[in-house]
Amino acid sequence: MSNIGSYDERIKDFSWKIAEEELGYKEGDVINIGWYCSDRICDQGKADKLALIWEGLGGVEKRYTFNDVRLASNTIGDHLRKLGVKNEDRVCLFMDKIPELYLSFLGVLKIGAIAQPLFSAFGDESLHVRLDNAQTKVIMTQRKHVGKVRRILEQMPYLTHIIIVDHDGKKPLKERESVFSLETAEKIEKFEIFPTKAESPSLLHYTSGTTGQPKGVKHVHYSLISQYLTAKWVLDLQDDDIYWCTADPGWVTGTSYGIIGPWSQGITQCVLDTGFSAESWYKFIAKNKVSMWYSAPTAIRSLMKAGDALVKEHDLSSLRHIASVGEPLNAEAVIWSERVYGMPFYDTYLQTETGSMMLTNYPGMKVKPGSMGKPFPGITAAVLDDNFEPITEPSKSGLIGFRPDWPSMMREYWRNEETFKKKFANGWYLPGDKSTIDKDGYYWFVGRDDDVINTGGHLVSPFEVESALLEHEAVAESAVVAKPDQVNMEVVKAFVTLNPGFIADDDLELKIMNFIRKKLSPLAMPQEIEYMEKLPKTRSGKIMRRMLRAKEWGEEIGDTSTLDDE
């Protein structure tokens, strides 16, 4: 029997109180995610249960029980406190998927500070704008990433401490740097956890929009309520599961479902901190007997490409339930998974801003391949017309709207109230996606309502890439759009005009690509750069991305009446 039982029964009398009661929380109580994910699990008699099985390069493995997680997060929290970190100070976690990332996340929350996890492949510029917006006080990082911090240090007077968690003691430390080693630090047994309340801030995740700088999405400790229940009912986590969430905690799936969801219910999870290969992924599942696997469409399409024969070479019989998130999961991928793994990938839809799953497929529910499923109980969702009223006619496309009343809804965009307000209309939160709803109430993703590029499940702002391109000496003008791609669904494509004296050749293309990779990230790096004599512009001088995008997708170009074609 699945945890959710019957979806139709659950939605009848749903209340978030179900989760509150299971977690032993009452309105007004102290609620601290760090405590819920470690101390409480130990108090339930699971101190010796494995919490984390970690594997890094070369097959190196580390294992942590829930008691280890409790002690490690106490120890890190204590260290930060002694450095002067106070509640609501921002602490950036800039690390690969190493154990310290997961343990520090809880340590930061235990002292009431705000965790700011950032994808470790971010380059200098990406790192700088996010630290600058958050006015981050401390950054915890690794030797191999500290160079990026050093290069932008002068521009960050508010950053008082750079903690290196894997320093080998060889190279000298620079300004504001210190070393912390979980292995040698004195373990803190008794720790005073900061008494955060429901609305105390917990987390800042940065997400990219079409225009402007990335937005810091603020979440609060009360988000636990929906993260706990969605993980339980949708991922169907059971006490003896070995769970594998392939997402990086630099992004929302990796914190909501790669830390909080599983650990708040005392589930053993495993983490593979190496790059993707179909073979190593199957080996990892077989070796660890993964029973619940949560991944993303780009990875699934890559596995499809690797072929059926490879699946048969590995013992994947431990798998019981599999799910996907982050970008459209095409019907073929669902049908393929049913054939080769004996079960479909259950698609789920969430956003950095929503903090937890909004539309999903549930164990026991009929999966319609290609559909995102139905709203989670307690979520009021609709597809809206131009007046932001729900469309009642089936299969008609409109903007998705959610009534903003679930526990893990973002509370604000950090220091950006204006953009936050624009996300609402007629009482609905607008995630910026379009969908249809069929006659059975299933949601079908249509597309985004803006120019944001979703490459391999990661959002990239065309604006950020365009601005970074302009900083290259050869580039005079730039326009960035999504280009279709079989595996990543979309990739970044740039159109540029060059400054005089530069030759439009392959060598320059490579140089510009690398420039963006280092400055922003490998995700934001254009996969193709097309040189143009001039870019299409409106009469008021605005570059018409829409036209360039339509060309890439072989779509109708639409209204070009404002085009300046002199």
Ligand code: PRX
């Ligand atoms: O456009 C939707 C797409 O990813 C966006 C959210 O991206 P982000 O905030 O970075 O969070 C990523 C982690 C989930 C959404 O606005 N998206 C997410 N899930 C799906 C999806 N598009 C189609 N189908 C999904 N299941």
